[in-house]
Amino acid sequence: MKAFATASRFCQLGFALCMLVSCKDTQQDEVLAPPTGKVVLEFDHVVGNQALDLETTTYTNAAGNPFTVNTFNYYISNIKLTQADGTVWSETESYHLVKESDASSQQVTLQQVPAGKYTRLTFTIGVDSARNVAGAQAGALEPRNGMFWTWNSGYIFTKLEGRSEQAPGNKALIFHIGGFKAPNNTIRTISPALPGNAPLQVQASHDLQVHLKVDVLGMFNGPTPNDNIDFRTLYDVMGGREAVRLADNYAAGMFRIDYVK
């Protein structure tokens, strides 16, 4: 009987200790939870100075090739915000498929970003190598989204399809940029300049709007004329060596932060 009582008392003590610890934690959370805010990334698709319209408008690249666009999709992943002191905030499960054909996909809202001044926005165009080999995924990475290669498995990071009268054969343009292994790794991580070098001020009272211009010509017009893509000779890319050229181009010139407000 006494043995039972001792054991019972021991259990009660343990239980009480647990309760104490958890109560204390809750109180601390309430007191110390820092304020957070939202950052809304807006991806505005353009071709040079013109808005991107699917199929209807003919554009011209630096090589002088006229072209139209039927499909323009890309992955944005692993979004990070960095403060001046080096503190980094990373979005969890940060995978977004942005599509010209789906307006809602062109807005990515970063939730619960700790309030503060951020001097750098960083993201990957594409999908990190770990997720390329991680098995069946859901959400943005689900293989039914038409952005997964089944025969050479891995994600298509950027997909542009269209038409150019100067492309050989059936005039089709197919640019499927992807591949995560050397020597044809096309994962590109960029930190576009903040307008006027002004830090991003994240606060609870205001959803910060970061408006990015995403210029399709950034894929085809390279940093130097040698990097320009000419549809007379390059019009059908599915990963591989040529995909690296396009990835280098768009890492350098496709994304620009237009304004922040």
Added chain:
Amino acid sequence: MAALLPSPVVLLVVGLAGLLTIACRPTTQPPEAVPGNALPGNFPTPWYALNQNPPNQAAFELGKQLFYEVKLSRDGSVSCGSCHRQEAAFAQANQSFSRGVNNRLGVRNAPALQNLRWRHSLLWDGGVSNLEMLPLAPLTNPVEMDESLDNVLVKLNADATYSQRFAAVYGAGPITSQQFLRALAQFTASLTSANSRYDHYVHGERGGTLSIQEVRGLQLFRKSCAGCHATDLFTDESFRNNGLDASFASDSGRAHITDTPRDRGKFKVPSLRNVAHTAPYMHDGRFATLGQVLAHYDHGVVASATLDPQLRQADGRLGIPLTAKQQKDLEAFLRTLTDTSFLSDPRLAKPQ
């Protein structure tokens, strides 16, 4: 009196001992409900770890049903099991190329499906990196199942039995691609073959005797073949050009994936487990017998820029010189890699 009272510490110890007793109880367990759950001691660490998709009987049975399901093909004519047959270690016996929908002919020999948990990459060119994504290649290939993942899910969701079985494993709601692929991987990951006479020999177990000829073959194998067919999986998972052709215009192999000239004509080194039952051989099924394969290595190897260095002898000769007797010895050894229990395990067979 107080000395007789069990202290909390004693209670704790007794409790722990109880737990340990349960965990360590020697068992005469019934056969595993999910085959392939045990990791053979003579295999390396698996690539697709058990905890990535923990084996579960209901999910395994569902995966098996899907493996043998003709709804996976566009016109309901073929299933995975049509071209991957258990009696041939889930390869297709006596077919260089298999037939897909509309009797369309494939372009590569259907590879055996066994010990997939240990494979770093899949398909002859290593184009698939994760076992869960493997089915998407044959599913969408126009000469195989010619179907879309979207449409397969439409068909499965329209089937009340599948809806119930998926819900039982993954919870209520429409069947998703992730559930579909993970269920199939429950079955494909279970295809472990590690119960051949050779395995009993290495483990020093009863029934593990090799004849003098087979031991000669094993010794020669270790000296001349294990450079590529390494470990007890009998592959080092690399891609190599084994001198089948001088050029590779019709099928560049690994280079198709890497877009790299130095990979032209290279294909995945296949495992040799159950090799006596997986004829024909090579990525294009050009050799009908093991004798032809061994003859190729002795005097059939053709030079090309990417030919594997192990097939160039110091004296400039190509291939692996093997006398007629040595070829017989090797073949005798290779036949000890047959795992009859795997080839006839009813748990892996098409559900009735």
